[in-house]
Amino acid sequence: MDSERLGETLLPKRLALPIFCSDPLSSVAYATEEILLILALGGLAVLHLTWYAAVGIVILLLVVVASYRQTCYAYPGGGGAYVVSAENLGQTAALTAASALLIDYVMTVAVSVVSGVAAITSAVPSLDGHAVAMSVGFVAVLVWLNLRGVRESGRWFAIPTYAFIAVIYVMFAVAAVRMATGSTIRAESADLPVNAVSTYSGLALVLLALRAFASGCTALTGVEAVSNGVPAFAKPKSHNAAMTLAIMGGLSVTMFFGITVLAMVYEVHVAEDPTELGLAPGTPMSTALAQIGRATFGDWHVLFYALQAVTAGVLILAANTAFNGFPMLASVLARDRYAPRQLFHRGDRLVHSNGIVLLALAAIALIVAFDAQLTRLIQLYIIGVFVSFTLSQAGMVKHWRRELARPVTATTPAGAADGRGIRTRLAINAFGACLTAVVLVIVLVTKFTHGAWLVVIAMPVLFAGMKGVRRHYDAVAAEVAIGPGERPHAFAENHVLVLVASVNAPSLRALSYAKTLRPASLTAVTVAEDPAEAEVLRATWEAHGIDVPLRVLSSPYRSLVQPILRHVKEAPERTPGSVLTVVIPEYVVGHWWEQPLHNQSALRLKTRLLFMRNVVVIDVPYRLASARELAARELADRDTRQG
């Protein structure tokens, strides 16, 4: 795909919403359940605290959406937490945000996919034992889709997201009508006992409520993606992105709150372990959303299965948000030399292939390590989100203060915000920063011992790794920098050694090439394990009348590499100002499985010669018949495509 065609892949809102918002939208599928799971530890008596947690999350979500809308306007080129922190708060804050974001992208993939699989196993309990395999399979499918490019993905991704929204609202409508007409709907688990693990009161109860709130905050993950992705939106980019955020906020809040209301009204009871609900160990359990769906739709099984299907669909696509965001962030980090350079370049299909593969591998590792258990994975999820929220909003505060300080001039564009507008935006972001910082502390305190400590360790490790990469690149750049007058100057002399194993076409070709270089001296070098072998080669050499002197190295150590290395090291031709060139005939094979049959010693030799001063190695390829066929076929294919 052509860079020019990148323009065509700009996204209208109706496609941007499913691509960038499937994560926050889909998280309503499990956010309510995570609250209930924590409060269940305190028994039936404390389940009413769900209301407080839910209201808190709704308020938080609205504040964060409002905050990020400001970012969309301020950073039309893309305002992820890394960019905003880098520009306003400096390197340390930026790298902290980047560490948090990288972890969260991985968590988004792991959590969303595992949760999607839980939706499937809730509908088909017989699949219960295959969660890990199914999750890994879905990650693999996402990799494949993303390597094919964002545009093609976008269209397909729209369907499940809108279907999910539709089915959820249909469910609300059915529930409302049924209850208005006098039905009493109860969840299948309503009569199961909720056994308190211990009694909570006073401060402990407050902490439990805060922990439930912290778990529910998963509903906020993924807001970052929209502000990060502003350049991918159709024009007017900032406006469309901000609108998309607002729509997403409205949908999220109503869906999350509606599901929570139904869970409370139907008396959905959940627990991490079936025994806590008085069930036999190993009993498959349905998710809270699946219970709500089954209770609401009753005999309309088709609607229940539709709910589970679209829930699984939107959750697995939510993971796709990360597949858009992660390679983009990796590319920005690579541009700033905090990540290996190859993450910077887009592959041939306009996507950052390396980043995609890296992300998938990390997510698969997590899924396997945590045995595809959602509640254990969730513990690692929210810290990074709120670290980046806080840094991003704090950065925006700094941004607006700088804007305020800037004198109004004639060059200020007409549409620019005036002083009062800026002050409003500053206030919104300042409030957002404070609120998310408070939530970050809550999450840290309540989840640290439940797994979040892993993230607290991983973030500094990533941070140090990125600093290290930058330090390396900086050191290299300083080392290879040249003064103003430096120019290339030919070496005084080029002495060439051609390694030959026998008198054959590849050796002749290498010798021919060496002659083309018109070297100061040209010697053929061979290694013989015994004098007889040496004699045979020398006789053949002379019989062919080859006009290059042949030097036979004996190999007392029966190694090919050592004698050559020593010969090169001690070559009298290596005078100051001259260069020694070692020419190696290389067999080019057509099939990967033929490779181990050739060139093994050459490879080891090259690696060692690289470290010698003023030595250059040249492989002169000799393409075997199979390789020539392969090259010819490829050439023909390309001509056909272009023709």
Add this chain to the structure above:
Amino acid sequence: MDSERLGETLLPKRLALPIFCSDPLSSVAYATEEILLILALGGLAVLHLTWYAAVGIVILLLVVVASYRQTCYAYPGGGGAYVVSAENLGQTAALTAASALLIDYVMTVAVSVVSGVAAITSAVPSLDGHAVAMSVGFVAVLVWLNLRGVRESGRWFAIPTYAFIAVIYVMFAVAAVRMATGSTIRAESADLPVNAVSTYSGLALVLLALRAFASGCTALTGVEAVSNGVPAFAKPKSHNAAMTLAIMGGLSVTMFFGITVLAMVYEVHVAEDPTELGLAPGTPMSTALAQIGRATFGDWHVLFYALQAVTAGVLILAANTAFNGFPMLASVLARDRYAPRQLFHRGDRLVHSNGIVLLALAAIALIVAFDAQLTRLIQLYIIGVFVSFTLSQAGMVKHWRRELARPVTATTPAGAADGRGIRTRLAINAFGACLTAVVLVIVLVTKFTHGAWLVVIAMPVLFAGMKGVRRHYDAVAAEVAIGPGERPHAFAENHVLVLVASVNAPSLRALSYAKTLRPASLTAVTVAEDPAEAEVLRATWEAHGIDVPLRVLSSPYRSLVQPILRHVKEAPERTPGSVLTVVIPEYVVGHWWEQPLHNQSALRLKTRLLFMRNVVVIDVPYRLASARELAARELADRDTRQG
């Protein structure tokens, strides 16, 4: 180690015995048990058939030893089944023998190590659950020992082998004295019921007895190693090897028969599953030899533990036989171009490192796949052994017939066997060939469904693989062969492209080298993603006054590789008779983890350029500070060692 020093590693008989014979000697530790395990399927009533199986095995062992002694004399250069078959029976027989041998070397490692671990867990039942980990660990230790060289191994390997022989004979003596003085010794399992799986009679009973006999034939494995290893013996090589075989035969027969007698007298009862002996599932069971030792030594616990320790020791060292034989065979196969060439050359420590590692990996795979269960592994063991026995003896028959046909001349050395001697040798080998062929059929019939089918599949696969490797090498040799008059001729013109990413020291170095080549044309080529980037580079280029024309390729596909490939492909300089050289500046780093930070695009580019006609790629290395330090340190180290 020097080739010259190979002479010093020649083995006197006292060291050759433990190195080459620990396999057949140690197999007495499990051969009896394997007979009992099969007969136990028929219940208590058929256990007396053990006598027949044991006598059969003793006769077979004597015949095979006598046969292989002839090989030692006929092939002082080493007479493994592969060499003998190749010389006398042709390629197909030789490769069949090689396939069989390769599999058996792997099986020797797996079976011996697993059996050694069983000896340990018999003494320390609490280790029962860790058999796989312990087995893999021992294989790793063997790899380490063998990579250090055969001589050092030899001395240490002598101790456990001789200790094993000594302890077994001490046990016989103690048993004899105790029984002579009126004691009745019974095994701990003597009172356990032996529940027949089904009733055997008539032909079924005969088949069961034959299957027991086939299982006991493990006692014969490893005889091959001595005849294969004749060149490693001290002079007179053939005589010493034949003597060692005879000593080994005597020791094996007496130990195997003695252990079998004691097992019958003590009424040792064994079964694959503890429930067949009326025990609870999962009860740890002792090996038959451990039961005999415990019963014989009674309260002298220290002797029992000594028995188990030396049994484990000799078994694990038996695996070492394969670590000597396998790389030797692989090297011979590589010499004959049936195996990749790198298996031919010895590593720096006079051992075939590649073969050692390959063998260990295969054995570990088997141990893990079969969960370190000896009886399941044994099923795969004997087929290959008897295939190679039969082919080897048949080859020897052919060999002696040819010797007979040869006219006696004055040049016949004095010590050469006369007509009568040859006829005796021929008779011995002919009898051996027939007997082992019969046993091969017995083993195939009785063990096929019990796992041996795996070997029947694996052998043709190996066979085809080796044929394929040979076919490839032959095709390549034919392709690269040159006519008598062909000589190297310089190409008419050498056009050089130097790839540069920026104006820095590595680029200057590459340009300097390119100038040294005095090419017909010299162009610097760069790829720019946008015109601004191109402009910056061009300005710097001119500011430095570099006297090489710079060609900027635009990259509409945002790929570095594609534009360069297209430029090379379409370069007008590529005329017939000329060559195009692409020079790439390469960063040489000092630490492996720095490697991914550099040269990634260069690598992909090189791979693609290899397939283009008349294109040569040159890496001009630029060693970064860390790499220079590393090279300097290595150089200093070497100088210190040599000084």
